[in-house]
Amino acid sequence: MSKRKGLSVEEKKKKMLEIFHESLDFYQLKELEKIAPKQKGVIAQSVKDVIQSLVDDGLVDTDKIGTSVYYWSYPSKTRKSKERLLEQKKNQLQECKKKLKATSDAVEKAKIGREENEQRRCILKELSEGKSILEELRAEMRKYQGKDPKTMKLLKEQTQIAMDAANRWIDNIFILKHWCVNRFNIEEEKLNKEFGIDPDLDYIK
Structure with a gap:
């Protein structure tokens, strides 16, 4: 049992x-x-x-x-306690609804003027191309390590040029991001997500 x-x-x-x-x-x-x-x-x-x-x-x-x-x-006593708790929960629900609406309105407002455009596409395309060229040159350098000094010097110069170009575009992106954050009062994380920008984006070293 x-x-x-x-x-x-x-x-x-x-x-x-x-x-x-x-x-x-x-x-x-x-x-x-x-x-x-x-x-x-x-x-x-x-x-x-x-x-x-x-x-x-x-x-x-x-x-x-x-x-x-x-x-x-x-x-x-029990009834009044439950009524107070219910009223408290109702007030909390109303506050949550207000905050949700305010956040939604802020997101919609922040989207204005940041729609997909040709300038953004060009910047991202050139950045991608610059990174590709840089990787190709670095791969070429590894092939010639310990060989002709003149070739090595030329490859290093070309690599530096490509690196500088890529960093300029990265700098442009940072400038645009800073302007958008200040102009539209939007969090950087949301901006990165909206425009497909890697949050770990940094200068190439």
Whole structure:
């Protein structure tokens, strides 16, 4: 025969509230530890933690009179707490909706004037071509390592020219990005994504 499954935390909290709401009385912890197992099946060892949790949730009131601590709760207390929580969640939802709309409006505004255009395509194309040429020259240099000094010098000069050209285009991209960020108040990350710019783009060394 299987053992009876114990109550969950939420079930224990519900049972403890029933003690207060059914009796409409005040209790000390020791009294609750005796009543809860008999009336509601809540083990005495867990009563203290459950009561404290209900106090933290604002569902049970407590006060110290002399050296004794008393606990109480009325049905209206629970209802008002739930109504306050519901109102709080509604306000949070409204704030989230406002922030979402403001963000959407900002994104749409930032897109104005940054549509796909020929200038952008040309810059990216020339940058890509410059990188390709640079890689070809570097591959050629590796083939001639330790050979004709004149050829090596020429290849180094051509490589430097290609590198300088590529870096100029990279510099142009950085300048345009900086202008767009300041002009349209958009985050750099969104700008990179919108125009297909590699976020790790950097000068070639």
